[in-house]
Amino acid sequence: MRLIVSTLAASLALAATAASAQAVRTERSITAQLAQQIATEAVNACAANGYAVAATVVDRAGIVRAVLRADNAGPHTLASSERKAWTSASARNATQAMMLGAQSNPAGANLVYLPGFLLLGGGVPIKAGNDTIGAVGVGGAPGGHLDEQCANAAIDKVKAQLQ
Template identity: 60%
Template sequence: MSKFRLATIAALALIPAAASAQVLQERNLPLSIAQEIAEGAVEACAAKNFSVTATVVDRAGLVRAVLLTDKAGPHTIEASRAKAYTAASARNNTTAIMENAEKNPAARHLASIEGFLLLGGGVPVKVGDEVIGAVGVGGAPGGHLDEECANAGIEKAKAKLR
């Protein structure tokens, strides 16, 4: 049998497997929940007199909602977006990513990825174990406080995250 004929038979054998492939279905973050998360995060920080911006992104890192307090600095808009993008992309909170990068020489270059910000305040939004988006908060006097507010925002919408 020729090599061409063997290659053709092998290729044809793969067609049924490709034809039976299922369409990938993914959950994503709807606008109404994104808004609720942003509101909850800003409210939690405002209760502590922190002027912040909260940005919520979907699973692909695209912005769904942005909310900032009246006195939030202009830098907090981009910081919150980058934290949310980083958390959604890496599917982990930015504090953990930052700590890993500090301890692991191989992970130090994560900060070089365009759009990544390795500061506390970015938290993935999950349904079960599936990341459907993320929230980033910027402007509190410390990343750990930004993260607390981000978690408060997620908590506000928790009943809808099913």
């Protein structure tokens, strides 16, 4: 009987430990310093191609960490870069891929009705290993695919820091 009670007590203690371990999560997120570096790199990458853009970097929850608007970038570029970054962080996906998916899938087309979602190219998740730690959104180049190129170029510049 004692063995059964001891075994039962040990099982309950193990279950309680497992339950408490699942109650608290550790999440990785982008630092302000890295966010500013990525925003700067994205604006510079577009400037090298003659595009005046804004870049916004958000953390994994979609909260703005850094924003940079190039000289001569239109005021609308701020809102579009922020919405692209937020959409990408929220969906953990590139907005260009989401846009193409929504165009080819009638059910996916409803994503455009979600408040805050902007399905235009230029939002790219920032990953450290398998974890999405934030996203960068770029707005203002003459095409979302070009905004996305600048976002990817910025992430490539800092990839050593994303290990």
